[in-house]
Amino acid sequence: xxxxxxxxxxxxxxxxxxxxxxxxxxxxxxxxxxxxxxxxxxxxxxxxxxxxxxxxxxxxxxxxxxxxxxxxxxxxxxxxxxxxxxxxxxxxxxxxxxxxxxxxxxxxxxxxxxxxxxxxxxxxxxxxxxxxxxxxxxxxxxxxxxxxxxxxxxxxxxxxxxxxxxxxxxxxxxxxxxxxxxxxxxxxxxxxxxxx
Numbered sequence: 217x218x219x220x221x222x223x224x225x226x227x228x229x230x231x232x233x234x235x236x237x238x239x240x241x242x243x244x245x246x247x248x249x250x251x252x253x254x255x256x257x258x259x260x261x262x263x264x265x266x267x268x269x270x271x272x273x274x275x276x277x278x279x280x281x282x283x284x285x286x287x288x289x290x291x292x293x294x295x296x297x298x299x300x301x302x303x304x305x306x307x308x309x310x311x312x313x314x315x316x317x318x319x320x321x322x323x324x325x326x327x328x329x330x331x332x333x334x335x336x337x338x339x340x341x342x343x344x345x346x347x348x349x350x351x352x353x354x355x356x357x358x359x360x361x362x363x364x365x366x367x368x369x370x371x372x373x374x375x376x377x378x379x380x381x382x383x384x385x386x387x388x389x390x391x392x393x394x395x396x397x398x399x400x401x402x403x404x405x406x407x408x409x410x411x412x
């Protein structure tokens with residue numbers, strides 16, 4: 217049976233989470249919204265517009281979540297002018313390098329297509345993957361299994377033959393719902409934090 221390997225991107229292959237949190241902090245402070253770093257990490261894998269809507273609703277602020285999301289994504293993109301802000305995660309990159317010889321691979325991210333492509337370009341591994349999925353590719357998002365199931369479909373492999381590499385509880389739950397093997401990469405590296 218063909219084996220396939222599906223990787224989340226942010227926090228799994230690429231250490232982008234500090235850059236995302238800096239962008240969120242800039243935007244949430246502009247609107248008087250609260251988004252502590254621990255909560256930010258708990259919601260890893262959720263689309264930006266979903267988080268924006270949740271934060272606005274919680275604060276009782278009448279702001280279009282799409283507007284907040286657009287500003288956050290722009291703040292993140294602006295931060296990429298410093299290429300060192302995004303770093304590959306060596307332990308997981310090495311796993312992906314080894315898996316290339318064993319079966320097809322995909323990216324299954326909750327990030328937008330533009331940022332997924334840019335991040336893959338920065339860490340230089342985009343050509344390793346036969347399929348790259350982003351937030352635009354499914355209607356439902358992690359912890360729903362849709363992005364992983366779609367990745368398996370595009371790779372032409374049964375979900376039960378897939379192994380997922382993830383760094384969030386939400387992502388791991390999505391992999392379990394997809395009936396896939398899953399590996400939590402968090403023990404493999406130490407997260408950089410912005411707040412202490």
